[in-house]
Amino acid sequence: MIKNLFFLFCLILISCKPSVKTPESGIEKEKFESVFAKNNIQVKDYKNIIIIPGSGCSGCISEAETYFKAHSKEKENLFVFTAIGDVKILKMKFKDSTIFGNNVFIDEKNELVDNGFDSIYPSTATLDPDSELVKISVFSK
């Protein structure tokens, strides 16, 4: 009897747990912003934040890199390269070194990955003022 009451109590406790909004991404906004702030970048200054990982879906990454080549001068875009295993290769990919302007962040220490970015696809990051989490979605042109 006591055992049954205990189970009933547990059941009530579980069902009364307040509903938690499913997180859109594992990256907390504060941590995300601080990675950029440390590198003198204010993410709020940009309309689009495009994150290109160094490893993952190779075809998707190539497409995103082609997009980067064509749009790197557009100052409303912040391009972020992370999950990089080989910075020398990254620089060899883009023969023109002037492509890496002020709106390009090379996350050499892979801090974004350390702070929860784990996509194998190029992604866009959206900062919603009402959310504590950064929304990460797969990048599409």
Next chain:
Amino acid sequence: MKRSLKITLILLFPIYNYCLGQQRYTSIKIEPKAYQFSLDKDQALTSSYLEFDEKNNELWRSVKYPKEHIEIFDTKTGKLKRKILPEGNKCNVFKKMEDGNVWIQDEDFGFKLINKNGRILKKLQEPGVGRKYGADMIACNSSFCPISVYDNMVLTTGYIILLPKKDYAIDNYSKWGTLRGIEMNEKVRYYGSIPKASAKSFYGGLNSFASTENNGKIVVAPMFSNDIQVIDVEKRTAKMFHASTKYDKLIKPLGKLEDYRSYSIDQANKHFVSNYAFIGIVYDKYRDVYYRFIRHPGNSIPMRCSIVVMDKNFRALFYYDVPFDYSPGRFFIDKKGLLLANNNNYLKDNNKLTFDRLSLL
């Protein structure tokens, strides 16, 4: 009594192993800087595929940048001997032939036979391969998918990727084999069979097959399953092995195969980064063992990876967590062990490429 039985068993154990004809390995010793190569400013750590030529003291590797080509290093001096720049600048996985020619894989086309100067001698279009076709099959770009050449046929496992939201002739999928042979008249022959696990379930980006050669047979290992197939191309037979590991239950499907259209790329990504994956299998002919590489969940750099060392019958001998210093995809085997490129050394000095040797004990 118990103690004497224990001692007897301990004493008999090496004899038992000797009778089985298999050395009992239990651990790994790392020998740093077993090979060291000089890199120029236009050469980096990243390579697509490596082949060790013991007879000629050469290490061959294909690289993507600044142009796709093959580099040949002298393993004794550590210096670059020469480069092969293939016509068309496409080169991924390759296979050196006895006559000096090289079969190269172009992931958007199929295969090309080139000579030592890079001149194309023959082109072999693999039907249905290439992004322009919307590719059901994307030719492999992984060092764990070597190509083999038998009887005028080029064989590959590569990837069979089903992208969510795309319409596929899904009924054909179960008819495909795990190994594809492309004949010189560009007809495709399939070998092996799609494992039961993926005939009904959808594994998303894990839906691919690694392979390794063992005495003329091709050993195919799925990324998502422990069902290994040893394929005899000549006899057209496939022997199945159930190679259990402690990771088996940690690789789960995304859902039913018939529902593959309902998944988003975000879901596929989440599935990929939250599951383990058997990314590769490598046969070590000197010790008659297999190294099965397991990627751990996440997309960290460097990748967290383990190796399960298996005997010739695919029984797990022991597990080894690869230190973070290494890239599992950049490997080769020599007489003394398994060589892995050391990322950390490269990050400290990117003018040098070093390989550490992992020797079995």
